[in-house]
Amino acid sequence: xxxxxxxxxxxxxxxxxxxxxxxxxxxxxxxxIAEESVAATGVGGAPxxxxxxxxxxxxxxxGLDGVNDQAPRTxxxxxxxxxxxxxxxxxxxxxxxGGDPGIGKSTLLIQASARLARMGHRVVYISxxxxxxxxxxxxxxxxxxxxxxxxxxxTNVEDIVATLSEGPVPRLVVIDSIQTMWTDKVESAPGTVSxxxxxxxxxxxxxxKSGAAVILVGHVTKDGQIAGPRVVEHMVDAVMSFEGEGxxxxxxxxxxxxxxxxxxxxxxxxMTGKGLREVPNPSELFLAGRDLGAPxxxxxxGMEGTRPVLVEIQALVAPSTLGTPRRAVVGWxxxxxxxxxxxxxxHCGVRLGSHDVYLNVAGGLRxxxxxxxxxxxAALVSSLTGAVLPADSVYFGEVSLSGAVRPVAQAxxxxxxxxxxxxxxxxxxxxxxxEPSEPGLATQAVTGLSTLVADIAx
Ligand code: TYD
Ligand code: MG
Numbered sequence: 319x320x321x322x323x324x325x326x327x328x329x330x331x332x333x334x335x336x337x338x339x340x341x342x343x344x345x346x347x348x349x350x351i352a353e354e355s356v357a358a359t360g361v362g363g364a365p366x367x368x369x370x371x372x373x374x375x376x377x378x379x380x381g382l383d384g385v386n387d388q389a390p391r392t393x394x395x396x397x398x399x400x401x402x403x404x405x406x407x408x409x410x411x412x413x414x415x416g417g418d419p420g421i422g423k424s425t426l427l428i429q430a431s432a433r434l435a436r437m438g439h440r441v442v443y444i445s446x447x448x449x450x451x452x453x454x455x456x457x458x459x460x461x462x463x464x465x466x467x468x469x470x471x472x473t474n475v476e477d478i479v480a481t482l483s484e485g486p487v488p489r490l491v492v493i494d495s496i497q498t499m500w501t502d503k504v505e506s507a508p509g510t511v512s513x514x515x516x517x518x519x520x521x522x523x524x525x526x527k528s529g530a531a532v533i534l535v536g537h538v539t540k541d542g543q544i545a546g547p548r549v550v551e552h553m554v555d556a557v558m559s560f561e562g563e564g565x566x567x568x569x570x571x572x573x574x575x576x577x578x579x580x581x582x583x584x585x586x587x588x589m590t591g592k593g594l595r596e597v598p599n600p601s602e603l604f605l606a607g608r609d610l611g612a613p614x615x616x617x618x619x620g621m622e623g624t625r626p627v628l629v630e631i632q633a634l635v636a637p638s639t640l641g642t643p644r645r646a647v648v649g650w651x652x653x654x655x656x657x658x659x660x661x662x663x664x665h666c667g668v669r670l671g672s673h674d675v676y677l678n679v680a681g682g683l684r685x686x687x688x689x690x691x692x693x694x695x696a697a698l699v700s701s702l703t704g705a706v707l708p709a710d711s712v713y714f715g716e717v718s719l720s721g722a723v724r725p726v727a728q729a730x731x732x733x734x735x736x737x738x739x740x741x742x743x744x745x746x747x748x749x750x751x752x753e754p755s756e757p758g759l760a761t762q763a764v765t766g767l768s769t770l771v772a773d774i775a776x
Pocket of ligand 1: 418420421422425426
């Protein structure tokens with residue numbers, strides 16, 4: 319046997335080098351490269367035996383038994399979780415759920431496991447971080463003790479696969495967390511890139527072979543990236559992130575990648591003393607505690623996947639004492655803010671070039687839609703002029719570089735949600751071209767951003 323070799327692996331992105339260096343050329347990280355010894359068998363582990371391969375066989379796209387089953391899904395009965403998965407757990411799929419330590423990943427997954435197990439499915443929860451007693455104590459606190467989830471405190475993936483292979487195929491296996499797992503094949507410590515990657519490989523192979531769905535939990539670092547587990551992102555079927563703002567009780571589950579469903583759906587939860595509670599109507603939550611009399615806030619009627627979500631956009635502008643004024647954005651794209659500021663300046667005479675600008679999306683939501691442009695512009699102008707926007711109005715519309723306000727998708731769903739939550743007016747792009755309207759909700763169409771600015775200032 320050959321001696322183990324050393325490689326130098328970036329712990330942040332997984333790039334490998336022949337020797338140590340201070341900066342990773344691949345991701346630009348400093349001091350992220352660490353020495354890892356890899357056993358001579360290689361990172362990939364044992365190759366698939368050729369006899370077990372279906373050599374050279376092809377399958378028709380449709381019409382074969384067992385192949386044309388549409389991805390069989392099992393609902394976990396946690397609606398907000400199933401929504402993000404795309405309608406439930408797909409057989410043999412592997413999902414990575416990342417999030418800050420303490421955000422509630424273990425809580426979410428023990429709750430989902432318990433629901434699934436109660437329906438008679440075999441569910442195995444493997445904890446590499448807590449002893450079985452601790453997991454049980456948590457389940458106890460959540461009122462889940464009676465649920466037949468199988469618990470194990472194991473960290474060696476070969477042992478885990480052996481355990482899982484006894485008895486019926488589990489419907490779900492939770493690995494909490496992938497950073498604590500290790501395989502015999504690799505000599506480096508658990509949590510290093512080679513261990514995480516190789517351990518994940520073993521578990522993924524098990525999922526594909528057995529048909530069990532496997533959820534890997536991964537902790538993230540402060541810079542918001544799933545370090546270590548990031549290297550398995552391309553190996554798994556779906557990557558989700560579980561997020562929350564410090565101080566808030568909301569938690570948002572978001573799909574970053576999903577082979578079996580959409581990536582724009584979010585699941586919303588609230589952390590309570592008795593675990594995570596599903597929030598089927600997030601608008602109410604995001605609008606709670608709104609400061610109605612203050613300038614600088616506008617309600618945006620947004621869409622998160624198929625679900626309309628109303629959220630408050632808060633802006634604060636103030637004359638700057640700095641040579642380069644501050645632009646601080648939470649929950650939105652800073653480049654998009656720069657664009658809206660430029661359009662306000664060029665087409666509406668709103669000059670914020672020597673003002674500090676702060677923009678915040680309330681409740682810890684992150685918005686990616688250009689449809690928020692109009693609400694952002696309204697909040698900025700309101701803050702600058704001190705004119706309070708009507709509390710019963712919502713805004714949506716995309717602003718183009720020419721200053722025009724352009725229509726956005728799913729206007730009807732946005733209007734409907736606004737009506738449902740008691741709003742009476744919507745400031746929207748020109749809806750003349752046959753856009754549906756919502757009875758009981760007045761719409762004011764603006765074709766240009768300058769019209770809106772003049773309206774607010776008047
Ligand atoms: P946990 O699920 O352990 O987080 P993670 O697995 O992502 O590290 O959640 C831990 C936090 O959640 C902890 O700060 C306590 C809080 N919590 C509650 O508020 N209510 C509960 O019912 C539970 C179980 C935890
Ligand atoms: Mg945990």
